[in-house]
Amino acid sequence: MFSDETVICLEGISKRYYLRSQRPGDIKTTVLHLPSFLFPDRNRKAFWALDDVSFTVKRGESLGIVGPNGSGKSTLLKIMADLARPTQGKIDVRGRISALLELGAGFHPQITGRENAILNAVLLGLSRRETEEVLPHIIAFSELGDFIDEPMRTYSSGMYIRLGFSVAVHVHADVLLVDEVLAVGDAEFQQKCFDHIEKLRAKGVTIILVSHDLGSVTRFCERAILLHHGQVQMEGKSQPVVHEYLSRIAAVLGHAVSS
């Protein structure tokens, strides 16, 4: 199953969350509601955010993941980034993953952009020396200039994303996960990001992009996956997958209009 070129391999991945599980959250409530804590299964309802998802991603590939809100895209990224564990199924990841799941995740507002860049790079797994080496590149790429030494609470969301993205693409990752965050940057910075990602991909970095910007998915990703209700509905070249997704949207809209 695992060829040399495969960097991510998911087999039958499912993720279950409980709705209305009423997990107590503190000792007092637990003691007061001891029976329902000990026998919790009665009133809780399972929700499968992902249902038997399997696919593989090869080195240097760029994969787009599309689907409506709540289809499981973010859960899937979280599982690939090892932030959440699947309820069932097996996932194999080879190499370092750099995940850009949210605008400025892990940035602390009180310290400067430079300090945050160092902190973030170290959190993403760089050593101190590696961080010192890439820091000038991170700062240059972000184009923040003198603002890099200002506390991050003074930054605009565009500045946040610039720094966050700059760190994420400079940590020598083997796989880069990007969730819907590029939309914040201006057109010029977006283009610069795509150019940079393209360069990384030429070097063998695998890119996984979750986006509602279907144009950039077709333009940028060779392959795409359509998720719906936690299941892979379609997998293949990005053009037909996006087309299928659009025609589903059109069908839903058409139905709404006619009725």
Add this chain to the structure above:
Amino acid sequence: MIKPLLLGLVLYVILSNVAKIESDIPYQLVLLPALFPWSWFQTSTIMAAPAIANNGNLIKKVHFPRYVLPFSTVANNMVHFLLTIPIILIFILASGRQPNFTWLIGIPLLMLVQLLLLLGTVLFVSAIDVYFRDLEHLLDVFLTLMFYMTPILYPLSALGKYKDVARLNPMAVLVEAWRNLFVHNELPSLVDLWPCLAVTAAAVLIGSFVFGRLEKGFADVL
């Protein structure tokens, strides 16, 4: 760091003048060499408990070893403790005592034991706190009681027949060992230390086991 210093000052003034505690050494030498290591223990534990639970955003978005968060509070307070050692030294010298080479062996040794005890403890409390947030309050109560039951304000010998019961408390053993080291230049013997070593080993094992089990659910619960 300002807290143990001020607390030390107030406790010293009150307990050496108002409620006199008998001891064969000057009271500041009973209090300070015990209070500062205790502060390291108490403050680390209190700060570590919400270390994971309060950083949900980080836990859910960035992949890094989760134990870094509780461990950093221990390291942070260890530095504060190291900075209070010169203060202890000043009081020791002022009382006409001379520290000797035993400090060079004793300080790293006791620090290692206390560090391991703390690492096990903070792994446990920070993991449990994710699921039971009111652990923080219970811990606060528990540590306050423990402060009075640990021979910090008084020497272990003052406990009389309860001495052996008190030694089940690992911090009682450690605090007494710190005091003997600083005041009497005495290295702890294995006989004195073993109950503490046993608890420390248990804390490390239980702490890492519990943390390892619960860590898988952090991102889902927070």
